[in-house]
Amino acid sequence: MGCCFSAPLKIKAESPPRNGLNSNDGSKEENDPSGLSGKVSSSSMLLTPQSEDEILEATNLKNFAFNELRTATRNFRPDSMVGEGGFGSVFKGWIDEHTLAPTKAGTGMVIAVKRLNQESNQGHTEWLTEINYLGQLSHPNLVKLIGYSLEDDHRILVYEFVAKGSLDNHLFRRASYIQPLSWNIRMKIALDAAKGLAFLHSDEVDVIFRDFKTSNILLDPNYNAKLSDFGLAKNGPQGDKSHVSTRVMGTFGYAAPEYIATGHLTKRSDIYSFGVVLLELMSGKRALDDNRPSGEHNLVEWAKPLLINKHKISQVMDARIEGQYSKREAKRIAHLAIQCLSTEQKVRPNIEDVVRSLEHLQDSNHTQINGHSSTSNSTPISSLSPSPLRT
Structure with a gap:
């Protein structure tokens, strides 16, 4: 299995108050035998943040500005929304495949933009966990995380768009x-x-x-x-x-x-x-x-x-x-x-x-x-x- 090593930077992400969560509603808290290639950023184990409020900024993740994602999703228009749940809403967007800059709808690479509901306390820890794991892991059978946005109260995750859904x-x-x-x-x-x-x-x-x-x-x-x-x-x-x-x-x-x-x-x-x-x-x-x-x-x-x-x-x-x-x-x-x-x-x-x-x-x-x-x-x-x- 191929590996790559990078020295991640740590970013402080302020955590909102936590609600008690339970398992009955699906809410959340916190050798490759196939022969398929996979990567992890450490040669021996996953790097972990020193506190639950830290992001390990892997070099292969882009820290998007909120305005970039607003442009990519056409201002989070309702007709761009492709999913909704307890975490928030998921929007379809477009970015340039090489520069990752926002592009006109229908051009460039399609992305899924998952936006944490600002009025909900649910999801902050999951948002951090998603970044800290998928930011270090790469495998054909794991969804690819492209980047994230942490600006003011906005917490967003950006993925490649998997066309057929779940x-x-x-x-x-x-x-x-x-x-x-x-x-x-x-x-x-x-x-x-x-x-x-x-x-x-x-x-x-x-x-x-x-x-x-x-x-x-x-x-x-x-x-x-x-x-x-x-x-x-x-x-x-x-x-x-x-x-x-x-x-x-x-x-x-x-x-x-x-x-x-x-x-x-x-x-x-x-x-x-x-x-x-x-x-x-x-x-x-x-x-x-x-x-x-x-x-x-x-x-x-x-x-x-x-x-x-x-x-x-x-x-x-x-x-x-x-x-x-x-x-x-x-x-x-x-x-x-x-x-x-x-x-x-x-x-x-x-x-x-x-x-x-x-x-x-x-x-x-x-x-x-x-x-x-x-x-x-x-x-x-x-x-x-x-x-x-x-x-």
Whole structure:
């Protein structure tokens, strides 16, 4: 894995008062087995700020003036807004690919501009965390952060624009004119996302993502998947410690049971979340949905008893993609999901094993995706562009 070293500068960012946050609304607090190249700014570990109010200004991030981003988004016009949430709003903008100066709409490089709501206390710590992690990390399966703006009360993040948006939107939207994601695309997305996690979990990076879910997986025009939203990320346990003790934050339905019960966070917590997303890819159903029949509200609780019976796996699979996979493939994915979703975290596979299992499933065969050839061992990185993050 390639590395680059830089001596970051520290910037003080005044923090507004913090609200107590909880996990039930998705609010937030605070060796590459794939063969894909990745970079981290330190040769041995991620550099961390000395306080939660410091930005590590990596040399590859641009500190934008607020007026530059106002021009790039046409003054944050409502018709430029492409997303909205608790953090604030996300706007589409345009900048010059080389100088990063704002350009006329429709020219240059498309960007996603995520603007923290000035009237909300939510998001300041996440804003800093996002900068301090993505400012040091680079990988084809992580969304690319271009820069940020810290001017007066304005706190803004600037990303490449990922054209197809989140996996959540593609997997769960229901309309007659929407084609469901094919089995091959779903398995490609699972493998790409696993490779992103493998990079984060590697000894060199040693980061726990802590909020792995479908809305934090973005898709480019070729359905290459990129992990986004690093506001909850944490460094892995240090020394001889087995876990990181932290406030329980994240999203119900995805968080590992032992983490919810104890606040003890490990990389295996991410593996559980991966298992939930794998189950969502298999079934086309959300992790939690009160609109489903009684007994089916919680996808994991409903599906696990079915997955352990090879004759009932078909009851879990998305009926819209029936016939696109073999019984053997369904059994293998079901087995992998069960392993990832084990209530005993030590039984869960590590992410390198998950990557190998998914690569073996694809059997290194070329798959045609919307006219583009893709293999299980490579992720095309032409046309990298990122979409608005779900806020």
